[in-house]
Amino acid sequence: MTTPSASRRDRKKAATRQAIADAALQLFLEHGYDQVSIRDIADAADVSTATVFKHFSGKEALVFDQDEDREAELVAVVRQRPSGQSVPDALRQHVLDTWPAIAGHPQAAEFTDLVNSTPVLRAYSERMWTRYTDSLSAAIADEFGVEHDNLACAALARFVLDIPALARGRQDRRAAVETVFDILTHGWEPPSRPAAP
Known part of the structure; x- marks a missing residue:
């Protein structure tokens, strides 16, 4: 019974990670890397900054997700x-x-x-x-x-x-x-x- 729930959790984590990376890349391409903050990325992906750092070690890692x-x-x-x-x-x-x-x-x-x-x-x-x-x-x-x-x-x-x-x-x-x-x-x-x- 726990396998489907773990699988669903993994899919949700992967989807959140991808949404953050996609939002970051779009912002970087539109505004330039240096002009975009982690807060901007979190807002665009509709997550907290803590969630961004849970998935990525830093701003550079968002580009190379x-x-x-x-x-x-x-x-x-x-x-x-x-x-x-x-x-x-x-x-x-x-x-x-x-x-x-x-x-x-x-x-x-x-x-x-x-x-x-x-x-x-x-x-x-x-x-x-x-x-x-x-x-x-x-x-x-x-x-x-x-x-x-x-x-x-x-x-x-x-x-x-x-x-x-x-x-x-x-x-x-x-x-x-x-x-x-x-x-x-x-x-x-x-x-x-x-x-x-």
Whole structure:
């Protein structure tokens, strides 16, 4: 009897968290990050400031509301991949399954502009990506029984995390992702010149 009620409670918490994050992003995009207070966000989401802090550690975390989920997903992709699937192939599939939808979001450009134009968000984003690199690198290292500071594992993690930025703005983002993973998997080869007409 308690399971449905716990499940309902979890859904309600998730919905409240999402409503707060959505309200915050909308306010940040409309007014600028520095012009919006936690009280403004709480009012827009119709919750108390205490509720905002119950769900988010601070103002920056409101912008990157899926941060912890993304980090956990990356680690799970490596650790829970099907038997026989290589680490790069598992990561390739994950990037192809998740990134194009994020990049194609109607607010993706506005979000990127917000982060890039706000020093505190840019710094937070860089710390977040460093943490992702460390977590992903450690998961890869564990799979091969090597030290967490193994350079090959760190390089793979770093390049995988940079793929969305490398592919951004390309006409065929999916093909760009595939190209970078092919380089990671098979090595770099000099590009060939187009044939003369």
